Amino acid sequence: MFATPGATSPEAILQAGAAIAATAGAYYGAAWLQRRLGGSFLLNPVLIAVTVLIVALELLGISFASYDRGGWLISFFLGPAVVALGVPLHHQMHEITRRGVAILGSIVLGSLAGILAGTVTAGLLGGSPEVVRTLVARSVTTPIAIAVSGRVGGLPPLAAAISVATGMIVSVMGPLLLRRLRVRTPTAFGLAMGSAGHGIGTARAAEEGAVEGATSGLAIGLMGLATAILAPVAIVLLRLLHLLP
Amino acid sequence: MTGSPKSRIYNTALRYAAGLGILLLFLGAGELLSRYGHVPLPGSVLGMVLLTAALHGGLLRAHWVAPAATLLIRNMGFLFVPPGVGIMVHFGLIEREWLPIVAGGLASIVAVLLTVGLLQQRLERR
Numbered sequence: 001m002f003a004t005p006g007a008t009s010p011e012a013i014l015q016a017g018a019a020i021a022a023t024a025g026a027y028y029g030a031a032w033l034q035r036r037l038g039g040s041f042l043l044n045p046v047l048i049a050v051t052v053l054i055v056a057l058e059l060l061g062i063s064f065a066s067y068d069r070g071g072w073l074i075s076f077f078l079g080p081a082v083v084a085l086g087v088p089l090h091h092q093m094h095e096i097t098r099r100g101v102a103i104l105g106s107i108v109l110g111s112l113a114g115i116l117a118g119t120v121t122a123g124l125l126g127g128s129p130e131v132v133r134t135l136v137a138r139s140v141t142t143p144i145a146i147a148v149s150g151r152v153g154g155l156p157p158l159a160a161a162i163s164v165a166t167g168m169i170v171s172v173m174g175p176l177l178l179r180r181l182r183v184r185t186p187t188a189f190g191l192a193m194g195s196a197g198h199g200i201g202t203a204r205a206a207e208e209g210a211v212e213g214a215t216s217g218l219a220i221g222l223m224g225l226a227t228a229i230l231a232p233v234a235i236v237l238l239r240l241l242h243l244l245p
Numbered sequence: 246m247t248g249s250p251k252s253r254i255y256n257t258a259l260r261y262a263a264g265l266g267i268l269l270l271f272l273g274a275g276e277l278l279s280r281y282g283h284v285p286l287p288g289s290v291l292g293m294v295l296l297t298a299a300l301h302g303g304l305l306r307a308h309w310v311a312p313a314a315t316l317l318i319r320n321m322g323f324l325f326v327p328p329g330v331g332i333m334v335h336f337g338l339i340e341r342e343w344l345p346i347v348a349g350g351l352a353s354i355v356a357v358l359l360t361v362g363l364l365q366q367r368l369e370r371r
Contacts, residue, residue: 071327084314086296118353127345147287157331
């Protein structure tokens with residue numbers, strides 16, 4: 001893992017170390033700040049850390065490529081982190097087998113509706129192929145969004161930004177919209193929040209109750225899986241609709 | 246898990262290391278399946294499915310991987326900071342295409358909330 005040609009000189013190792021230390025400082029500093037100020041979701045640590053680091057890199061005239069010599073050592077662990085989602089998925093298995101058909105049906109149709117609504121809207125408004133392809137992976141959890149968008153020819157960093165923004169919007173707008181639609185059962189509320197707003201939506205759903213939180217957490221993994229399976233299908237469909245070249 | 250405090254620390258460290266090793270093995274298996282098995286899914290997602298299946302089938306005990314898995318999941322936000330910083334490469338694109346990005350994102354959010362919420366509620370009340 002450390003045997004990349006660029007990382008062998010002492011300068012390169014120092015550079016990578018500085019990038020990792022700055023990222024950790026920015027993220028855990030922001031997380032501490034969020035806890036201190038009462039845990040508002042608006043103080044999302046990812047959003048704050050990303051903003052602080054971009055401003056710092058721009059001011060210091062450092063390119064993303066040289067920052068990423070350290071950064072990739074962090075994001076490498078996104079792979080095992082996605083695999084790790086199998087553990088909570090396993091713990092939720094009884095819930096899936098109990099109400100399997102209903103849950104799978106609404107998640108699969110929800111995933112398809114989300115992909116089509118996002119990509120068709122963006123396509124009709126003149127979005128470029130990269131943007132349309134990126135939106136295919138919109139509502140899934142960020143690490144899966146990064147993996148899926150890369151796979152279907154989108155832009156992984158844009159997918160990451162959209163995913164974080166999505167989670168924050170859902171945690172504000174989700175409960176309001178769901179109440180207006182008279183969605184009242186805890187399972188339906190939880191599944192909708194988790195499938196639309198992944199981890200950040202789940203944190204908000206858990207405030208409503210334990211069942212809401214658990215079903216929302218379950219929806220993260222299932223939505224990621226459904227979207228990963230449906231993404232290549234959606235690309236074919238978008239080509240047929242002439243929304244992608 | 247009994248013994249001196251020191252051996253307990255070693256045990257904990259070993260559990261994390263072994264757990265991470267298992268997760269990496271499943272990631273590797275997922276990547277292999279994705280690349281050579283012509284399965285159109287990211288390797289990490291396939292690894293997640295394989296891990297769930299192995300846990301469910303009793304091939305793997307949950308407590309072997311749970312400490313490492315929990316650590317990674319709790320700190321997932323930290324892991325996607327570097328890809329997030331990568332957005333700076335695409336500032337020009339966002340400036341040009343902010344409307345399709347924002348409108349597409351919002352349309353998709355509403356579609357998911359509507360479909361999943363209403364459908365799930367209707368299916369439950371049958």
